[in-house]
Each structure stands twice: as structure tokens, then as C-alpha cells.
Amino acid sequence: DVKVTQSSRYLVKRTGEKVFLECVQDMDHENMFWYRQDPGLGLRLIYFSYDVKMKEKGDIPEGYSVSREKKERFSLILESASTNQTSMYLCASSYPTGTSGRVVSYEQYFGPGTRLTVT
Amino acid sequence: AQKITQTQPGMFVQEKEAVTLDCTYDTSDQSYGLFWYKQPSSGEMIFLIYQGSYDEQNATEGRYSLNFQKARKSANLVISASQLGDSAMYFCAMYRGTYKYIFGTGTRLKVLA
Numbered sequence: 001d002v003k004v005t006q007s008s009r010y011l012v013k014r015t016g017e018k019v020f021l022e023c024v025q026d027m028d029h030e031n032m033f034w035y036r037q038d039p040g041l042g043l044r045l046i047y048f049s050y051d052v053k054m055k056e057k058g059d060i061p062e063g064y065s066v067s068r069e070k071k072e073r074f075s076l077i078l079e080s081a082s083t084n085q086t087s088m089y090l091c092a093s094s095y096p097t098g099t100s101g102r103v104v105s106y107e108q109y110f111g112p113g114t115r116l117t118v119t
Numbered sequence: 120a121q122k123i124t125q126t127q128p129g130m131f132v133q134e135k136e137a138v139t140l141d142c143t144y145d146t147s148d149q150s151y152g153l154f155w156y157k158q159p160s161s162g163e164m165i166f167l168i169y170q171g172s173y174d175e176q177n178a179t180e181g182r183y184s185l186n187f188q189k190a191r192k193s194a195n196l197v198i199s200a201s202q203l204g205d206s207a208m209y210f211c212a213m214y215r216g217t218y219k220y221i222f223g224t225g226t227r228l229k230v231l232a
Binding site for chain 2: 009033035040041042043044045048058088090092107108109110111112113115
């Protein structure tokens with residue numbers, strides 16, 4: 001079974017602190033993602049990475065950065081945490097799926113989430 | 120613009136009955152994938168079912184089936200014989216290319232004993 005783990009389930013930080021959220025997957029997936037989940041907004045993509053040291057901005061990258069030095073690990077960094085970054089953060093990794101030899105999309109596997117509170 | 124719409128913020132269903140969760144999508148792509156995920160109160164997103172745009176048959180996985188109507192751009196999730204453990208948040212999602220996905224806002228399902 002694919003396993004995606006996140007360093008913390010719950011985290012409380014103060015405004016202005018630098019925050020690191022770690023994600024590790026054990027299935028050699030090339031693609032990894034960071035989302036934040038807020039009530040009524042669903043999941044929104046912050047950043048994703050399709051290879052080591054490669055990253056691309058998602059829909060809401062402001063206030064965040066990422067690091068991928070090894071294939072299995074993808075870190076989300078809040079350079080200076082703010083109260084509006086209080087949220088649930090979900091990491092995911094993915095591999096291609098499809099039928100008849102045609103790759104249509106990539107199935108994602110998610111970690112358990114980190115509920116971050118910034119006070 | 121690509122979009123996923125889930126119009127039911129919350130639903131109730133009696134135990135052992137079937138329930139349909141609605142999902143409509145908007146895309147101009149010919150090749151795409153549609154997913155449903157379950158998120159229990161513990162927070163982890165659990166993959167339930169996948170439908171490729173080229174798949175002619177509706178996807179099924181145990182008690183879950185996906186009612187895929189391509190012309191109407193809908194991908195409704197049907198849960199048969201609901202169980203108390205089905206109470207959770209359910210998200211519809213679409214692969215939108217270049218490794219990225221778009222998610223709906225979710226439907227909270229409560230199964231009543």
C-alpha cells in the first residue's frame with residue numbers, strides 16, 4: 001500500500017514564526033502536492049513538484065515556499081506564519097492511471113493532514 | 120475555465136438506503152479523469168473511485184458506483200446500502216492536466232441509524 005506521512009497531525013505556532021511541514025511518501029511517486037483545506041472552499045493547490053528540485057506554483061502560493069531535495073520528501077515552508085494561514089494542510093503524491101494504454105490522469109494518495117493553528 | 124461543482128453542502132440518508140452525491144464539471148479537454156474521495160472526521164482523504172473520460176462503462180468499486188454522463192458533464196457518486204461508517208465529507212475532483220487537479224467544495228453525508 002502507498003503510504004504518505006506528514007510530520008505532525010496538529011501544530012500550533014505564533015505569528016511571524018517560520019514553519020516547516022514535512023511530507024514523505026514511500027512509493028517512488030514522481031509527483032507530490034501541497035493543498036490547504038478550508039471549510040466551504042474545498043482543497044486548493046499551494047505548490048506541486050514533478051521531480052526532485054522541480055516545483056511549480058499552484059493556485060494560492062503566496063506566503064509559502066517548498067523544497068524537494070529527495071524524491072520521497074516534499075516540504076512546505078511558511079516563511080512568516082500569519083493567522084490567515086490557520087488551516088488544514090494536506091500532502092499528496094500521485095502516479096499515472098488510465099485504460100487501454102492511455103494515460104488519462106494521475107491518481108493521488110493523501111497523507112493524514114496537519115491541522116495548523118497560528119495564534 | 121475548469122470547474123467542479125458540488126451543489127449539496129450536506130445530506131442525510133437512512134442506514135441501508137442508497138444515496139447519490141452530485142458532481143458536475145466543466146472542461147473543454149477531451150481527455151480527463153474524475154475522482155471521488157471520502158474524508159472522515161479523522162481528516163485523511165481516502166480514494167474511492169475513478170472514471171476516465173474515455174471509459175465507456177461506469178466505474179464501480181464495491182458499494183460505490185460513479186454515474187458518468189459525459190454529455191451532461193456529470194459524475195455523480197452512488198453509495199448503495201449506506202452504513203454508519205459512510206458518514207463523512209465527500210469530494211469530487213478532476214484531473215486538469217499538467218499534474219494538477221481541481222476539487223469541489225464537498226458534500227457532508229450523515230447516515231442515520
